[in-house]
Amino acid sequence: MSVRSLFAPADEVLSQRYPFVVPALSYAVNAVEPAIDAQTMSIHHDRHHAAYVTSLNKALEAFPDLHPYTLGELLMGLRKWPAAVQVAIRNHGGGHANHALYWGLLAPGSAGAQTPSGVLAEMITRDFTTLTACTAALKAAGLAQFGSGWAWLVKTATSRLAVRGLPNQDSPLLNGELPIVGIDVWEHAYYLKYQNRRADYLDAVLARINWDVAGAQLKR
Ligand SMILES: [Fe+2]
Numbered sequence: 001m002s003v004r005s006l007f008a009p010a011d012e013v014l015s016q017r018y019p020f021v022v023p024a025l026s027y028a029v030n031a032v033e034p035a036i037d038a039q040t041m042s043i044h045h046d047r048h049h050a051a052y053v054t055s056l057n058k059a060l061e062a063f064p065d066l067h068p069y070t071l072g073e074l075l076m077g078l079r080k081w082p083a084a085v086q087v088a089i090r091n092h093g094g095g096h097a098n099h100a101l102y103w104g105l106l107a108p109g110s111a112g113a114q115t116p117s118g119v120l121a122e123m124i125t126r127d128f129t130t131l132t133a134c135t136a137a138l139k140a141a142g143l144a145q146f147g148s149g150w151a152w153l154v155k156t157a158t159s160r161l162a163v164r165g166l167p168n169q170d171s172p173l174l175n176g177e178l179p180i181v182g183i184d185v186w187e188h189a190y191y192l193k194y195q196n197r198r199a200d201y202l203d204a205v206l207a208r209i210n211w212d213v214a215g216a217q218l219k220r
Contacts, residue, residue, distance in 0.1 A: 011100070011101070011217070013101075014070060014097060015071070015072065017068065017071075020071065022050050023103070025041070026103070026108075027111075028108070029041040032107070032108055032208060035204035035205055036106065036193075036204075037193045040189070044099075048099070049096070052091075052092045052093075052095030052096045052099065053096050055088065055092040056092035056093050056095075056096055059085055059088030059089070060085065060089075063082065066081060071093055071096060072097070072173065075094060076173050090169070090170065090174065092169070093171075094169035094170055094174070095169040097173070098182050098184070099184070101217070102182055104210070105209055105210055105214060107208050107209065107210035111210070116131065116211040116215055117212075119215065120180070120211065120214060120218055123155075127160055134161070137163040138151050138163055139203065142183050142185045145165040145166075145167070147167065148167065148187070149166055149170070149185055149186070150165075150169075151165055152164040152166060152177075152181065152182050152183075153182075154172045154178060155217075156177050157176050161180070162177075164177070181214050183202065183206070185198060185201075185202070
């Protein structure tokens with residue numbers, strides 16, 4: 001599978017090269033309220049996401065041979081890189097890629113498709129029967145994730161849709177699977193508003209997914 005054909009041109013962050021930069025939110029910090037409150041949005045984006053980028057740049061500073069590679073290439077090729085930098089790429093590179101997708105998947109106001117269309121809709125019908133079953137599986141994966149991690153809807157190597165629960169900032173790209181929807185279930189994503197009510201956070205976010213953005217991931 002060609003990395004270039006996989007990613008171009010949809011996801012600018014996966015096409016970034018060192019030094020990496022945090023993409024600006026495309027909406028106001030209160031635009032996804034009440035699902036995500038403004039304080040959580042700003043801390044999550046401006047501090048947590050920014051910290052992954054700062055740490056990734058710091059780790060790669062001493063590895064100029066890796067500077068020509070895109071973020072997508074660094075994640076997909078993880079086992080090829082020097083052992084000393086693999087953990088940083090996995091954690092901080094994953095954190096950068098995962099959060100960039102997450103911001104795009106959140107629909108501000110009434111913007112964005114409420115339901116999937118086109119190829120993604122057909123794949124959901126084929127692999128889950130209904131969108132409700134698909135989002136229920138995502139919610140279950142988010143609830144079952146012990147500790148920090150993400151619930152993912154991915155396209156597998158055999159072009160099926162599947163739900164995964166992955167720990168920490170592990171990207172599905174590490175396993176050769178394409179991220180379609182990613183729901184952050186780290187406590188920093190929801191604790192200020194929801195405290196221990198992760199299920200309520202999952203319900204709120206799953207109701208605000210911009211399915212146009214999810215569908216666009218298939219075109220990478
Ligand atoms: Fe996060």
